[in-house]
Amino acid sequence: MQPADEELVAAFQGGDVSAFDVLLLRWDRKIQGAIYRIMGSEEESRDLCQETFLKAYRSLRGFKGEARFSSWLYQIALNVCRDRMRRRKGKTLVSLDELDEAGGLPPGPAAPSALELVESRDLARAVAAAVAALPGEQREVIVLKEYQGLTFLEIAEVLGLPTSTVKTRLYRGLGQLREHLERKGIRGTAPVPAPSP
Amino acid sequence: MPCTMLREEMVAVLYGEADAETVRRVGEHQAACADCRDEMAALRGLRRQLTAWRAPEPARGVRRPRPRPWAALAAAAAIVFALGAGWGLAGAELRYEKGRVSFRLGGGDQEIRTVLDRERARLQEEIAALRAAVAARPSGGDAAFLERVAAMIRESEARQAVLMSASLQEIGERNEAQRRYDLARVSAGLSYLDGRTGEQVARTNELMGYVLQVSQQR
Numbered sequence: 131m132q133p134a135d136e137e138l139v140a141a142f143q144g145g146d147v148s149a150f151d152v153l154l155l156r157w158d159r160k161i162q163g164a165i166y167r168i169m170g171s172e173e174e175s176r177d178l179c180q181e182t183f184l185k186a187y188r189s190l191r192g193f194k195g196e197a198r199f200s201s202w203l204y205q206i207a208l209n210v211c212r213d214r215m216r217r218r219k220g221k222t223l224v225s226l227d228e229l230d231e232a233g234g235l236p237p238g239p240a241a242p243s244a245l246e247l248v249e250s251r252d253l254a255r256a257v258a259a260a261v262a263a264l265p266g267e268q269r270e271v272i273v274l275k276e277y278q279g280l281t282f283l284e285i286a287e288v289l290g291l292p293t294s295t296v297k298t299r300l301y302r303g304l305g306q307l308r309e310h311l312e313r314k315g316i317r318g319t320a321p322v323p324a325p326s327p
Numbered sequence: 328m329p330c331t332m333l334r335e336e337m338v339a340v341l342y343g344e345a346d347a348e349t350v351r352r353v354g355e356h357q358a359a360c361a362d363c364r365d366e367m368a369a370l371r372g373l374r375r376q377l378t379a380w381r382a383p384e385p386a387r388g389v390r391r392p393r394p395r396p397w398a399a400l401a402a403a404a405a406i407v408f409a410l411g412a413g414w415g416l417a418g419a420e421l422r423y424e425k426g427r428v429s430f431r432l433g434g435g436d437q438e439i440r441t442v443l444d445r446e447r448a449r450l451q452e453e454i455a456a457l458r459a460a461v462a463a464r465p466s467g468g469d470a471a472f473l474e475r476v477a478a479m480i481r482e483s484e485a486r487q488a489v490l491m492s493a494s495l496q497e498i499g500e501r502n503e504a505q506r507r508y509d510l511a512r513v514s515a516g517l518s519y520l521d522g523r524t525g526e527q528v529a530r531t532n533e534l535m536g537y538v539l540q541v542s543q544q545r
Contacts, residue, residue, distance in 0.1 A: 147507070163382045166382045166383070167380075167382060172383050176519060176522065177519075180515040180518075180519060183515070184511055184512070184515060187511050188508065250379055253376060253379040253380075254379045254380045254381070257376060257377055257379050257380040258380045261377075261380070275342065276374065276377050277377075277382070281344060282339070282342075282344055294335055297334075297335040297338045297339065298334070298335065300338055301334050301335070301337075301338050304338075304370055304373060307373060307377070308369060308370070308373050311373070311376065316376065317369075317372075
């Protein structure tokens with residue numbers, strides 16, 4: 131059985147430096163993914179992911195375990211992103227080249243047709259642009275919920291907010307994404323008829 | 328109930344985190360409210376659209392280097408540590424700050440040096456005073472006095488040794504902390520370069536594939 135994060139943290143704090151490697155292997159992809167969605171640049175997400183883990187390494191001895199290790203790590207990552215955003219005055223970069231690689235249909239049994247591929251890439255670009263256009267606090271909640279799959283409680287812990295505020299930010303963020311995509315002519319679904327009694 | 332009152336509940340239902348009672352309440356409301364029903368359907372559709380944006384497969388951002396480089400790094404680190412200890416003893420200082428390694432000869436930790444200097448001066452004064460006292464005694468002086476002087480000198484030497492040992496330990500700890508930090512930076516840098524190189528190779532391979540394909544078609 132894999133040791134829990136908290137056990138690895140305790141081992142590290144007890145002098146077993148290799149425990150940090152396990153934590154790193156367990157979390158670096160997720161953290162890098164979150165940073166990518168927030169910052170919009172693959173190269174920058176690598177740099178900031180490294181910065182996140184270096185900060186974590188340097189301060190893990192002082193980690194008191196008041197929050198989950200993962201929440202603490204996400205907090206560091208978000209702070210690193212916010213610092214970088216402040217330095218570049220809030221602009222989120224969305225590289226079209228990266229979107230060409232990142233977009234597209236999820237892998238399935240049948241190969242997508244050329245038209246499906248183009249439509250899917252267009253949609254990926256539109257979604258990335260819509261997420262990038264969100265205010266920072268909504269973007270963070272959307273990324274943590276929609277792309278990282280955190281629960282409302284976990285997000286509340288990461289952001290230090292009540293869960294009701296998290297839900298409100300998420301609702302507003304989803305609304306803005308919808309508007310943004312609809313302005314580009316992309317609609318979610320047609321109106322739904324009332325269920326028959 | 329007004330629609331705005333149910334927004335939080337609606338979000339909880341949308342993400343499958345609502346309890347049974349909330350699901351029932353939202354369901355009942357939506358059965359009677361076409362706007363909320365449409366909104367929920369639109370949000371479900373939006374969630375499907377959001378999956379179109381996939382993050383690129385991340386390269387391992389930070390990782391422990393493979394065995395060989397690690398062994399080489401460990402050896403290098405051991406040498407650096409040994410040199411560091413030597414430099415530390417000589418009062419030199421090795422620092423890694425803002426991405427630069429700097430080495431100051433004779434700089435050392437000013438605080439420790441000041442304390443050591445002060446202590447050495449005090450001890451020298453003490454020894455000189457004792458020597459003067461011994462010299463002032465009539466010749467063939469008593470053995471008990473000499474023994475007391477010898478004991479005082481031994482105590483003085485022991486205090487000096489303890490002080491020196493504490494200073495060395497502190498310097499050693501600082502060097503160790505710096506070493507770990509430097510290793511983590513080196514490791515991160517190597518991983519980054521590793522990731523970049525892998526990407527370049529993949530792109531080159533892809534390009535070569537296209538070139539071969541085109542040349543075969545011709």
